[in-house]
Amino acid sequence: MTGQVRIGIGGWVYEPWRGSFYPAGLRQKDELAYVGAHLTATEVNATYYSSQKPATFANWAKAVPDGFQFALKASRYCTNRKVLAEAGGSIAKFTGQGIAELGDRLGPILWQFMPTKRFDPDDFGAFLELLPDAVDGIRLRHALEVRHESFKDPAFFDMAKEAGAAVVLADHEDYPALTGHNVGFAYLRLMRTQTQEPTGYAPTDIDHWAKRAVDLSEKGDVYGFFISGAKERNPAAAQAMIAALA
Template identity: 45%
Template sequence: MIRIGTSGWTYPPWRGVYYPKGLPHEQELAHLAGEFDSVEVNGTFYALQKPESFRKWSAQTPDDFVFAIKGSRFITHMKRLRDPHDALSRFLESGVLTLGPKLGPFLWQLPPTLRFDPALLADFFAVLPRAHDGRPLRHALEVRHDSFRDPRFLPLLEEHGIASVVADTARTFIELDAVTADFAYVRLHGDEELYTSGYTDESLDRWAAKIRAWSQTRDVYAYFDNDAKAMAPRDAKALAARLAPE
């Protein structure tokens, strides 16, 4: 299974460019879900959401739609993964689990200043929920400090079944092209300029080839985060077209 989408959907620059002019804001998710089968929720990174928000989002999307959930920055950036139990409980109790079968992987993005600490990571991985209502829960980790080039890092992810995010960051942060779990998680932040530049046909061809190869043995989730100039939905459509069944 391959799912292609965007990171977030509420962006003013998309209005009148990707979204039709005059489209009510509350219909933007439904519009996006008519073209893609998944989206990465960014709002959960910045603040706890309410259960009614998750229920509303679920009602606006098709039955086979999937939401990837970005983990709380309070856990990753403020507490820096230390003593996560209470914060993680509050995060999960905010309503995210009400998505049921529409709940996809959790994305945990670490700050650029957080160094590789195997004990810290192992403790964090140990408290992550792995199932809910009989369905498995998946987790992906995006790192940004060069210390994660440590040869112990990827085996640690494999040991705990955590996906290493394959992130294209326009050479701004560390980029690890490795798959460490039973699924692959790809984040495309910009080809030449972080969050801004679009992807060329040649770049999209390369990413399509990688994703096609990974999908032979595992599920793949890929999200475009180059949202500043409405490039993300354009590039996501172009990548999805390359990966569509013949």
Template identity: 40%
Template sequence: MALARIGISGWTYAPWRGVFYPPKMPHRLELEYASERLDSIEINGSFYSLQRPTSYRTWAEHTPDQFVFSVKGGRYITHILRLKNARTAVANFFASGVLALGHKLGPLLWQLPPTLQFEPDEVDAFLALLPRTTAQAAALAGETTLDEDRTHTAVSEDRPLRHAVEVRHASFDVPAFTELARAHGVAIVLADTAGRYPVIRDLTADFAYVRLHGDEELYTSGYTDESLDRWAAELGGWLQRGMDVYAYFDNDVKVRAPYDAMGLRDRLAEWTPRHH
């Protein structure tokens, strides 16, 4: 049975306090509150800097057993190195605590910068570097250059790992990129960016990954009932085909993301079993 995971990108936003989160709720309870209302959360602090194993363990401990996190890969890899000579950086990323999420570790998201053009050989090499199982990730993490007290490189069980790539340069919107992603079993993110970046609907893996940044204004505008109905129909069609679906709302500025996520989750209830 295919599963839909509908959630939000990040959960620590000051404007949400007293609106989505109850007034005076301690900040340390916000993750628990959000995870009881959604299926998944995209960890995006990992994009800005390496997080600590203690943080990943805490996040795992404060969410329901069936909850899943996706984890955004570091911008050092995607935006500074621009995917080149990235082996040590990817090893450090996986050593930094990602594996401490255990069975709550979902897909890894790699968001490329808008200035990065499609270079087939470089993309091919990067996708080939990505570990496909937690055991492979732990082995790669063993090459880390991080201090031992900043690392977690053990896994309790070997599980498959999924990867998704979000592209933001028009040169990626070509069959050659789709074929590369499909050859590596990596999902191309379907991103709704109010028309700013490419929209690629090709399905290249055994799951789909959707990021909803705002349909009219990037990071700001909410989704109407009609647009949520359309997204539910599209995602529901994938579920019917047996594909797991991960969808995250990133339109956080006006506190729309959690409500839109709950709205889409409710619409997909007929397509998929509940996790909780």
């Protein structure tokens, strides 16, 4: 079965988008609804820095249309630690804060690790065993963004596959571009948008990533986010890729 391709940006609150992506005069409280009407996903960074209330997740879900999904970046307290095997309490706090209120609007959980975090097979394997399959009846899907060259190890890819976790494919000038096994969904983070390009990426590069997403969708859902880089261009890049996919 062919999966669905969802394309988006990071969050929805960013001053330079007002008057460029967002129409002049749009109320800030209506910006998420505008993202929901023009893109198909967003990656939430706020959950990385602090917990949210269940009502907040419920309100986010109400603001967007059917089919739109939120990828949530897991708390930094889960991943930015020396011993990952000791993250159980932080993981439980993160998954138990009310994310299930998103219902079918909940996309993958992004577990992002520091560029200095090296691959320790025993410790990383213990961390993966801590990741829950579901919370409050809502199935969870996990994506791992690792940024150190030591993760170019067959043992890492095997344990990610065994855990059913996707390995994030990052398009970045410094981080390794890792391609994991098929686990039923794929996660792309595209971080090379440039100010001089009206659509962030050159049209040929947009087409390249659109084709890559289509190929990956033959094996499951695909999530693609234009993140960082020339952030002011990210909405235009996402819209260009959605148009290319159409």
